[in-house]
Amino acid sequence: MNIIIVGCGKVGATLAEQLSKEGHDIVVVDKKSAPVISITETLDIMGIVGSGTSYRILIEAGIEKADLLIAVTGSDELNLLCCLIARKASKCHTVARVRNPQYNDEIDFIREEMALSMTINPELETALEMERLIKIPSAVKIEPFAKGKVELLKFHIPEHSILDGMKVMDLSHRLQCKLLACVVERGEEVYIPSGSFELRSKDTISIIATPENAIDFFQRAGILINNIKNVMIIGGSTIAEYLAQRLSRSDINLKIIEQNLERCEELSELLPHASIINANATDRDVLLEEGIEDMDAFAAITNFDEENIILSLYAKKHSHAKIFTKITRLTYDDIIADMPLGIIINPQLVTADSILQHARTMENPTGCNVEVLYRINDKVEALEFYTGKNAKLVGIPIEELSLKPNILICGINRYGEIIIPTGKDYIEEGDTVIIVTTNPGLNDLNDIIL
Structure with missing residues (x-):
């Protein structure tokens, strides 16, 4: 896609780097020449010095052929004005960073009246993530899926834990909790574990579970879950x-x-x-x-x-x-x-992930699009896809699917019912499906099969 990023601060630079890696054609715009020069010398992208609220500058940046404009300057008002002018100049999608708390109660009205595709508030999203982690002290990262009905939780296995030496396939049975271990980080190595994978102390493990089952798991595993006061x-x-x-x-x-x-x-x-x-x-x-x-x-x-x-x-x-x-x-x-x-x-990475998720959804032609996207680390992504009518894997037991390497189906949301899948389970049209993968750039549920 052709993407214009207005604002070359930390957020803009992070977005330019991440979206460039995804293979998009990027043009950055900023009033100051120094950040534009810095970004264009580092990345293979085009830069323009000028105001993103200038029609002439946007034309020079290629707004008439742009698919997406992202405004992330330091001013909410400038971001909104930039998006408004972009919508008048073309049919592109627009994303604005809106940080000021006073706009929170009005953000739906602003988005609808200005025909914005998306607004992003990095500080609010960061605060929400911190709140989740404070409520479950044992976790070092919590990402919600299926509108909060299921979560991906990352935590460290302490020394002398009962999890030390336990195989992934035995977790649910031995601890009497319904969950799925989907990623294990051991030193510099990252694994999407098979059932026979053996856990060790000091591993960092990511699990998929409902909030209730997650708390139950931490209690049964003997991992500290004292409430924070x-x-x-x-x-x-x-x-x-x-x-x-x-x-x-x-x-x-x-x-x-x-x-x-x-x-x-x-x-x-x-x-x-x-x-x-x-x-x-x-x-x-x-x-x-x-x-x-x-x-x-x-x-x-x-x-x-x-x-x-x-x-x-x-x-x-x-x-x-x-x-x-x-x-x-x-x-x-x-x-x-x-x-x-x-x-x-890092609020900048929160912003980049949200906008990258939106960009992937825009690229999707089949309706099996990305609804949620999180980076577990630099090598692994967790995504939630909607299962549209063109999905090729509907009705086929998971154990019979020819999945690409390094892909794990971790959860299925079927109209509010959460399924932690076994090989016998299958996907239906209308489900949302959570997958974990080391394969970058998945835009469609059909991309997970050979």
Whole structure:
């Protein structure tokens, strides 16, 4: 597809890289020349210096032949205006990043009236992910499928666990829980395991289960699932605001430490149930005085990666809290890989995955399209497909399907009933089907068969 990305900040650069890898023709647009030059020198894409709200610039970028325009500048209003002009200039699909919390209650109206294909709020999506992980402390990643009826949960197998040495085929029977192990990460290696695959301590394993069965599994496996009661957030960012609003509905004691006094006053009005502290969290006495040692969860989500890393390392040393660390620079991956930073939060990747999912749906000609897409890691994707009338695998038992290598059918949602499939189960028209694969670029359910 021909895709125009307006805004070459961290989100725009991440999108350009991810969508370029998918084989799309990309044009980036930004008012500043430096980010345009940086991206075009790194990637094989075209760049234009100018405003994405300029009709002339959009024409130069090829808007008349574009399939998709993505507006991810730092201004919500500019993003919306850019999409509006693009819709007037062509028949392309449009996606706008809209971050401001004040637009949340109006987003459906805005999307419909402006004929937007999609709006994305990275901070809200990140906060929702953090909320899920706080509610199930044993998991390091949780991704919902089938509109939340089933989840993909990633966790580490601790030392001396009863899972150590257990074969994948024995998990459900021995623990009396209905689930499916779909990915195992062992050091640098990633496996989509067969039934005879043997688990080991320190493996990182991803399972598919309903929320109820997941909690039951963690209990039976002897993996700590104590409820989180005390949460400390460093940085009064938009993510912190969204997360605090979500957590205020639970019986959680929430403390936010923010250096800017004006922002503290805003948060105090918005979040009456949270304790807002005006202080510099890098002062170790502040964290100790505010009870870091008693926290169950700690989130360093300031706008500075280096500060977040230092704060999380300090929290790891002085508490048993579940750690969240916001890091937006992808170039830090190799440096931080072995650091005890807990769960890495990257809103840019959340945005890229959502828009990539939308792009794949647009490409699909058969109606068996991608409904949900998540990256489990750099090598593995989990996708949920709708089974349209042109699906070639309808009615055939899974054990008889000729699946491509490294593909596992993990779940079937049949009108709200969740099926963790065996070889005897089959797919029907109208089902949504969850698959895990190391094969990149799947756009259609038919792509999983030979």
